[in-house]
Amino acid sequence: MSSAELKAQGNTLFTAKKFKEAGKKYTEAIQAGDEVADPEGLAVLYANRAACRLSLKRYMDAHDDAKKATKLDPTYAKAWARLASADDAMGNYPTSEDYWKHALDALPKSNLTPAEETQKAQYQAGLDAAMLNTANMKSTPIVGKEAVIVHDSQGRMPWDRAATIVDTLRVQRPVDVTSSAWVIHGAYEEFMEGVQKMKELTLNHATKEMRGRPGAVAALTNGLLRDIRVMHFTDNEFISRYNKQMEVEQYVYKPWAEAGPEVVIKEALARQRSQGWDSVRGSISLTVRAWIMRAVMDGGLRQRHDIAVEFYKRALDVLRSLRETWILAPKDDRGAVFEQSFMFGIQNHYLDEMMQSYSHNPDSELLEELFKEADRLIREVDEALRQPQSQEQVDPGFISSFYVYPRGAGFSMRGMYYNRKAMASPNDKRELHRKSALEYLKAAECFPQDDEKHPWFLNIALGNMFASHLFPLRETLDVMKKIRLSVPVAKKIWGFSSLSASGLWRILEGVGRQEDKLRGMLSQGKTTMSSFVGME
Structure with missing residues (x-):
């Protein structure tokens, strides 16, 4: 089938709003086309696939396609507009401004058709919105759930409380390695190692040259992957300092700053074959870690969860694909990110x-x-x-x-x-709630008693147990008891946290009152341990 026929099928599917299927047809059409013979035709196909990916909220992939289209045909206004739209969706407003201007410049200067007049109005509106958003970014602080630092009356954060517990745990024999104190304490130490390296960055005002130590981004991401709850702004300069640190590390490691997974995978493989591991290890690491940091910023701080999903998926796609090829390579060669x-x-x-x-x-x-x-x-x-297990010390x-x-x-x-x-579901509610309860019970057991997530997941499991009407009282009371015993232990570290600020302990205190009521009914003979307890 010819490229033109595949394109026509893609257009029909796109009109029917079958964006995933349309994208596949455009991909086939691209593969069937000849870039040398028909660059403008291929530009249309890439721009069309970009439109599909915009509709599917795959903004980074849309960016890559639209970018390719603009390189094939720099005069193609729709390609520039879709590139701008992708960057708008990702919050890259300064670059989207430039792309909207390119889209406007690509339109005729006079004698516009009605369709081109409509395009011009849309592109101008896009440019105005991008300029406004850029201005707002510069004047508005980033605020989000993970940026909220909740501490006790002495100003102690969960990691501060954990540090004192870790000191005690270290001298115990045998050492209890399950406490959540180890997790948040380790996360904090790595995160702050990154912060400290960022603070060492200096700027020569005469030459505008920045000097700093690489490795800050690695330390930050190591801490965040250990426990995202450690994310906080250490001061008002955090974002600015991080952006400057990225400039330094990009100069050192030469990551793929704009390319999507397909390009990164292809070029990483080629670079490793031709230049060796030293040429690619740091580049891949910083590329992936920059995506992780962007996901944290967009998801945790800006509440742009769809964008965070894309960045995490992008990181996983690259690592999974390259790991398959490099599975036998030593860790020191390919790097810790694999x-x-x-x-x-x-x-x-x-x-x-x-x-x-x-x-x-x-x-x-x-x-x-x-x-x-x-x-x-x-x-x-x-x-x-x-x-x-590896003999490597952890x-x-x-x-x-x-x-x-x-x-x-x-x-x-x-x-x-x-x-x-x-x-x-109108029919299987009880059985589905039963399954949900069992999964949340398994989740709770993966967290130690002194982690706030342990009683929290038990509480969610309990709600599903009640909703299912399929659990006897002895099982619901057992979960309630576990919650009651966990609360004072978990509070030692997590008494003041983002989750606690949303009402965690108040909710769990309500479970305690509920338990007392049920045990009272039991002692009065109003129910039995075998009775099924439920509520809608």
Whole structure:
């Protein structure tokens, strides 16, 4: 089938709003086309596929396609407009301004057709909005849930409280390696190592030359992958300092600043073959870590969860693909980002952002993808834990941070999946709530008693147990008891946190009152341990 025929099929599918199918047809048409013979025709195909990807909220892929279209045909206004739209969606307003200007410049200067007049008005509106958003970015501080620092009356954060507990744990024999104190303390130390390196950056005002130590981005991302709850602004200069640090590290490591996964994979393989590991190891690492930082900023701070999902997915796509090819290469050659532990950390955050994105904009396809990714993470962690463990020394919180906690996240996401299915199902509500409860119980057991997530997941499990009407009182009371025993232990570290600020402890205190009431009914003979307890 010719490129023109495939394009026509793609256009029909696009008109029918079957964007995924249309994108596949445009891909086939691109593969069937001849770039040398018909660059303008191929530009249209890339721009059309960019439109599909914009509609599917795959903004980075849309950016890559539109960029390719503008290179093939710099006079193609629609390609510039789609490039601008992709950057607008990702919050890259300064660059989108430039692209909107290119789109306007590509239109005729006079004698515009009605369609071109409409385009001109749309592009001008896009430019005006991008300029306004750029101005707002410069004047408005970034505020979001992860930026909120909640501390106790002495100004202590969870990591401060954890530090005192870690000091005690270190002298115990045997050492308890399961405490969440190890996790948040380790995350804080790595995160602050990155902050300290950023603070060492200096600027020569005469030459405008920046000097700094590379490795800050690696330390920041290592800390965040251990535990995202460590994310906080250490001062008002954090974002500015980070951006300057990225400039320094980009100069050193030469990452792929704008390219998408397909380009990164292709060029990384070629570069490694022709120039060796030293030429590619740092480039891949910084590319992936920059995407992780962008995901954290967009998801945790700006509440742009769909963008965060894309960045995490992009990182996983590159690492999974290259790891397949480089599976036999030594760790020191290919780099730490290809270790399973590192990838499990990304998958953990990827799941959370998918869940947040779904919560803000429920979509059945995203929910199914969430379940598949959660299932995959659990299987991969279980398989990794069955393998003989490396003799490499790791700190006490390492296994919890990169294996056990991600596994718990996987179970919690499967629990969320069944819960949302139950809410949408007219027939299987009870059985779906039962499945949800069991998944959340598994999730809770992946977190130690002194982590706030342990009683929190138990509480969500309890809600699903009640909703299912399928659990006897002895089982619901057992969960309530676990919550009651966990609360004072978890409060020692997490008494003041972002989750606690949303009402965690007040909710769990309500569970305690509920338990007292049920135990009172039991002692009065109004119910039995075998009775099924439920509520709508």
